[in-house]
Amino acid sequence: MKSKLGNHVIAGEGRPPWYRSDGQNCDCYIVGIAGGSASGKTSVAQRIIKNLNVPWVVLLSMDSFYKDLTPEEVEIAHRNDWDFDSPNSYDYDLLLETVTKLKEGKQVDVPIYDFETHKRVPNKVNTVYGANVIIFEGIFGLYDKKVLEMMDLKVFVDTDVDICLARRIKRDVAERGFDVSGVLKLYQRFVKPSYDTYVYPTKKSADVVIPRGLENLVAIDLLTKHIQRQLQERKMQSRWDMARICPPEELPSNVLVLEETKQIKGLHTIIRDIETSRHDFIFYADRLATLVIERALNELPYEPKDVETPTKKTVHGLGLKAHIAGVSILRAGGTMENGLRRVIRDAVIGKILIQTDPYNGEPQLHYCKLPPTIREANTFIFLMDAVVGTGAAGLMAIRVLLDHDVPEDRIVFLSFLAAPQGLHTISRAFPRVKIVTSYVDPILNPDTLYLEPGLGNFGDRYFGTEHD
Amino acid sequence: MAFQPPKQVIVLPQTQQLKACTTIIRDKNTQRADFIFYSDRIIRILVEEGLNHLPVVEKTVVTPTGKEFHGIDFQGRICGVSIMRAGESMEQGLRDVCRSVRIGKILIQRDEETALPKLYYAKFPPDIASRFCLLLDPMLATGGSAIKAIETLIDYGVAEERILFLNLISCPEGIAAVVAKFPAMKIVTAEIDAGLDEKLYINPGLGDFGCRYFGTDK
DSSP states (O other), X not given: OEEEETTEEEESOOBOOOBOTTSOBOOOEEEEEEESTTSSHHHHHHHHHHHHOOSOEEEEEGGGGBOOOOHHHHHHHHTTOSOTTSGGGBOHHHHHXXXXXXXXXXXXXXXXXXXXXXXXXXXXXEEEOOOSEEEEEOTTTTTOHHHHHTOSEEEEEEOOHHHXXXXXXXXXXXXXXXXXXXXHHHIIIIIHHHIIIIIGGGGGGOSEEEETGGGOHHHHHHHHHHHHHHHHXXXXXXXXXXXXXXXXXXOOTTEEEOOOOHHHHHHHHHHHOTTOOHHHHHHHHHHHHHHHHHHHHTTSOEEEEEEEOTTSOEEEEEEEOOEEEEEEEETGGGGGHHHHHHHSTTOEEEEEEEEEOTTTOXXXXXXXXXXXXXXXXXXXXXXXXXXXXXXXXXXXXXXXHHHTTOOGGGEEEEESEEOHHHHHHHHHHOTTSEEEESOBOSEEOTTTOOEESOOSOHHHHHHTOSOO | OOOOOOTTEEEOOOOHHHHHHHHHHHOTTOOHHHHHHHHHHHHHHHHHHHHTTSOEEEEEEEOTTSOEEEEEEEOSOEEEEEEETGGGGGHHHHHHHSTTOOEEEEEEEEOTTTOSEEEEEEEOOTTXXXXXXXXXXXXXXXXXXXXXXXXXXXXXXXXXXXXXXXXXXXXXXXXXXXXXXXXXXXXEEEEEOSEEOTTSOEESOOSOHHHHHHTOOO
C-alpha cells in the first residue's frame, strides 16, 4: 500500500497498536506449522505471509534452535552419521523463552545457526521486534507441549511421504552436494524413523491438517482468512476515543509542567503566533527545548562529588549518576534534538517513526532504531515529542521502549506542549514514566486532534513543510 | 547557606543539575572543552533568568488553529555589556538566547599607581541609554571592577534600575559592595560562595575564569 496525501508519502503499512489503551500488550498471534522433511512447511508459511500482505508478520524457523555440537559431534556430523532428525537436537529452553517473549510482544534475539560448523554464529543474532503475527515452522513445530500451549493456530502439513522423499532427493543433490545413495542412507537411518516415531504423531495436536502442502491453495486461503479475521477482532480503535475522554481537573502526579515564568510565557507567545517566521520559530523552539531538557535533568539521580579547584580549595559538589539516551518520536520529536545536544553534548539519539493512519487516525509504527545502550543500568531515556495530544503516539513509543526491556521508571517523556487527555492517558497506562512539558493547553479538538489554542502543526512549522 | 542575600540579588534555583554543572567547572581537572560547554550551559540559564526580570506587556496572538493565545511581549530593547576579558566568555551564552544582540565592551584594569580599578576602554551601542543592559562578568569578587563598569554605564546615561548584572559565582563581600553603591540594580548569580580569601580570590571559587575559558592558563 502506498498512500499519497499532498506532499506526504507513506509507503507501506505501519504496525497498528498492539497494546490496549491501558498500555498492556495484547498477545501476539502465533501460528505453528509442522510436517515431515520436505513436506512444504516453509512454502506454506511463505504463502500465508504473502496472502496476509502486511509487514508485521515474522517467520521463525525451528532450524535456528539447533543445539551447538561438540567438536566430536561435528566430526560425526561431517561423516553424515549425526541424527539431526532427532527431537533431542533442539534447544527447547531457548525456544520456549524466545516464543514466550515474542508472544508478550518483547524484542528478542534469535540465534543464527551455521550448518557448516554446526554451531550458533558467535556474537550475531537476528533481532526480531514488532510482530503481531509469528509463523513458527519446523518438523518438530508441534512437538514441545509448552510451546504448543502458546500457539493460537496449529497446522500440520501432511504431504505424501513418497513425494517428500522425491523432493528431498532432488533438493539435497542439487543444493547440498549429496549423491542419491547418501540421501537415501540418511533417510533410512534417521529421517524416516524419526518421522514415524515423533513427527507424524504430532498431527493429533493440529487444529488444521493440510494435505498436499503448497498445492492446496484452498486450504491456505481458508487459513489466511481465518488469521485475518482473528487479527481484525483484536484491532484497537483507540485514538479517537481518547480525544473524547473528559479528563479530571488535576494533572497526574507524574507530570511536571515548567514553572510559568515570563520567559516561558514570552517564548510560547512567539511560537504560537501564526505570524512568526520559520526563522524565529526554530530559534525560539530550540530555546524552549533547552529549558525543557534542563528541567528534566533535575529529575535524574545525582551523587555527592568532591572536587578540588585550581586554587586548591575543596568543593562538595554533585555529579550526575546517570547516562542519558535521547529517543525522538519522528517527525516532530526530532525538533527537540538541538535542545538536547545543547545540554548533553554527546547524547546518543534513537528514532521511532510513528505516523497517523490517514484512514482511521490510529498511530502506526513505521520505523524504530534504538541505541544498544538503552537498557544499561543507570541509563535514562529522554523520549521526545513536540506536542502531546491524545497521547496515542507517546503510548506507542513508550510501549516500544518497554518491549525493548527499558524499565518504566527510567523513561522521561518530554514535550513542548500537552493536552490533559494525553497526559492522563499516558499516566494511567505508565504511572512510573515521568512527563515533562513546558505548557498545558486546555482543549484537544476532537475533530482535528489539534490542541487549542495550540500552535498548529509543530513539525510543519519547524521543518517548513506547511502549505503557504 | 548562612548568608542571606539582599533582595536585589536573584540566585538561580539551586537545582541538582545546576550544582552538577558548577561542580564540573570548579574541578581543576576539568578539560577546557568541558569547562566551556558547562559554563555556557550555566550562562544560558543565567540569561534566561535575567530576562525574567525585564518588564512585559500582555499580548494576544492568533495561533494557526485560529484561536487566541493570551501571552506576553517583552518591553524595551536590551544590550549586553561585557567586562573584558572574562565577561566576553559569557557572550556565546547570551547570543544562544538573544540572537544578534548588541554587545558593548568595557576594559577595566588595576591602575599601577593607585591600585584602584581604572577604565581603559569602553565602546557601546550609541543608543545604550534607552536600553536594558545585561552586564556580564562571570565572577563577582570584591566588586571593584563591577562598580567601575556600572559607573561608566550610568555616565553614558543608562538608568541604574535598567542594569542587570549577571555572574556565575559571587560572594557576600562583592554583593554587599555593589548593592551598597547601586541599590536599584539587580544581580543574577548562579551560586554564592563563602567569601574571599587572603588574596581576595573567591573561596572556593574556580580559579581565573577568563584564563580557563580562553585557554591562557599554564
